Amino acid sequence: MKARTVRHWYRVHKWSSLICTVFLLMSCLTGLPLIFEEEINHWLDHHVAPAAMSDGTPLARIDDIVAKSQTQYPDLKIQFVGWDEDEPRIMVGIAPSFDSKPDEQRYLAFDAHSGQLLEDTKFSSDFMDYVLRLHAELFTGLTGELLLGTMSLFFVVALISGFVVYGPFMRKLKFGTFRPDGHPRVKWFDLHNLVGIVTLCWALVVGLTGTMNAISTPLFNLWRAQELPRLLAPYQGKPMPAKLESVDAALRTASAALPNNTITSVLFPNDVFGSPRHYLIWTKGKTTLTSRLFTPVLVDVETGEAEKARGLPWYLRLLEVSRPLHFGDYGGLPLKILWATLDVLLIVVLTSGIYLWASRRKATIEQELDELVELESAELEVIPG
């Protein structure tokens, strides 16, 4: 590679890294506890377990649970009903409106068999919710999400340019060279190169999937914008539904439409996330792979009829696969521990990068590379053409 080209790539690496490093450090530090969110929440133990039941105990009616939640908070609107993956618990989300702030939302947890209220909590009331909101949106909602999404794109650029300049920088060094006894700059340079290149593939995956997660709101809105006109066309001019039909009946309809899937949640009719005239029922497959792929069924809240279920567009499928690849929560505790180790190693890459930049010589690396250009052209002169 020409020294001039190397210098160009080096500049890309330096500037893309400098722009995103502080945000990335924040992401790495807050991401570390988030990897173990499930375990930490369990340990913090703000969790009321459902009563033990023998197999085959009949389940409580969802309509009763919804009615109970509404009685508890007559001024709030039911937003969704969700099924706990691990335990027979039903979660109900309730808030003043569908676009209300996270701290205005409440979560109610019910025993799926007895229908008894187990917990009544405010969202964003515990430590891990704060960490998540810092990690994903800097407490600023969509603006923060998009800013962090852009930062992870800069990170991807830094990784690719880092891969390119690794070659020229290492062309006279054996792989894995680490010289701890010399100048500190040499030590940190070796550490940055070794840890950076070895964790690159993982970092690239986490960076790209981080961008995908950051734009999930706009992606979901895009899907709504494509689907809703088709769904709502037949209702044009008709008044809005006054009364919602049974959720249990809608669930039966959805199960009949997709018999191989399990229902994970029901979003109530609204103008913000779903359809104003339908229950948006999310289902997922039963195998490891298909359990990551959610398919929605829309059930008319008045007639109880299911809209023909259409597969999700490719960009939402991509988003669904991006989630586990970003969170690292899809391969048991050993994978989480490896995820945390790689996260710490990424912190090493970031801090060594900052050190290398902050401790740069008066003569910048650009100047060093200028010297290289001169050297290269001198060599060219020596070699007979």
Add this chain to the structure above:
Amino acid sequence: MSTRETLPVFAVYGWPLLVGFFTAAGLAAALTGEGTPRVFSWFALSFPVAVIAVCLFPILFRRMGNRQEERMPD
């Protein structure tokens, strides 16, 4: 550790590409199922961590050895 001659491209990028390949295979494997693919993903993702450990730790051991040698005359 430092070599005078310029190394060929495959010598510079060989190990990084091998580690990258294992990482990618491990990340994908855990998506496909529990059991064997999951265990494979644990090994595959341990690979980059192990490579770093092998490259950094001999030096740590050597240093500890040096310190012991220094203490010997006392």
